Amino acid sequence: MARIGLNGDQHTYMKQLHDQYGDVIRTGPNELSFRDPSILSAMLGPSGVPKGPLMVGRIRTTTNLPLPGIMDTAVHHERRKPWSRAFSAAALKEYEPRVSDRANQLVEILERQKGEVSLGVYINYFAYDFMCDMAYGGGSELMRDGDKDGIWDTMGAGSPPATFIGHVPWFGMYAARLPFMSKHGKRMGAHCREFTLRRLQRGSERKDIFHYLSNEDLPDRPPPPEIQLVSDGILAIIAGADTTSSGLTSLFFCLATHQDAYKRLQAEVDQFYPPGDNPCDPKHYRDMHYLTAVINETLRLYPPVPTGTQRQVPHRGQGVMLGSNYVPPGTALYLPPWSLHRDPRNFAPFTEGFWPERWLLAAGRAPASEKSGIYFVHNDAAFLPFSHGPANCVGRPMALQEMRAVACAVVQKFEVRLRAGWDPSAYEEGFKDFFMTRRPALPVTLHPRF
């Protein structure tokens, strides 16, 4: 699996192994993958299994670990508190103008492009600039200036070896001594440290997540040590920028290849945000059920963390029961979204196809007659793009806010068409799982509607 991970194919390989050998497979000497949503609570719920060593291996250190790498449940719970404050409903309300400004900037920049556009590249820049606004009160202008310093590529450059090491975390400690293994991480670390120090000195006029991570909202508490703030900043950028960008790029790929869905979403956007209205004002998002269906269906087919994160049964202790299986201490575990989402026992019909309507049917928002005569299965417990439980994705509400704003802004303004002659099968073939994903740049042409 480590070798397959190096090529970015672990998500498809795991699914292939599950199809061949069943719902529980052994993917390494001490590693299991479950394709079984019935163990969701036992594995990821409040009394579930702690995080695994994947992150320790990936970042090659056992000290000053970022939130997702903290294997001690009590310590993890404590470290998550400022993150939870940063993504509370009240905090998200304060971030709304920034989402809107950046999404509208994206549309303005797209309007200036002529001919073929690599939509995925602009979406990457949007996601990066926005996360820098959130993590550091600003400082990045990739959309405006382009990526002259190659920072986006630096962020992804270390991913293949990191994916390899994720399966053999002990090797990470040795790899950390090899200069070629750590150069990208060091460059990213130095970049984020500079942004963190600047944010600490300068403060911010508008609230950002740093406001909460540095305890500015709790004046009687001292800020955490600088090293923790730098680590949190890197985490925000890595966890927040690539994932959302991956989801949005896949969304436009799915829409561009399914004109019926595009038209239906466009009609909904036009209804709630006619020309002249700001599509990034979230006042109507709650009522836009087709938009929610499109986003869910995209994240089902192309989850931005395709293999999910890892858990590990603690070495000291008794082992756990997952369903009818006893799992001994020290075993690392996966519940991979790519395999669960593409299992016809969880989602049918059109399991491997883009069909947003399934979400409307499942929520009772479409006439039940539409499912008469078809074999309809919809298992919400098997839908895990943001994982589940107390250690799930804490940034989920922000990711959805961004995805909704950009989807509405782009669909209101343009007809997005795949570049003539570009083979759509290249998208799935080029969709690689390095924990973060790597995907084709999505060549499109944009046709302004007004």
Ligand code: HEM
């Ligand atoms: C579509 C976009 C996103 C997807 C699909 C996604 C998915 C995930 C997944 C699968 C995890 C692992 C959870 C686990 O171990 O159970 C995670 C963790 C995390 N995500 Fe996201 N994420 C997204 C966007 C964001 C954004 C915008 C942020 C903002 C900074 C963010 C911050 C985090 C953090 C801090 C963690 C660690 C949580 C913990 O260990 O307690 N994510 N995410």
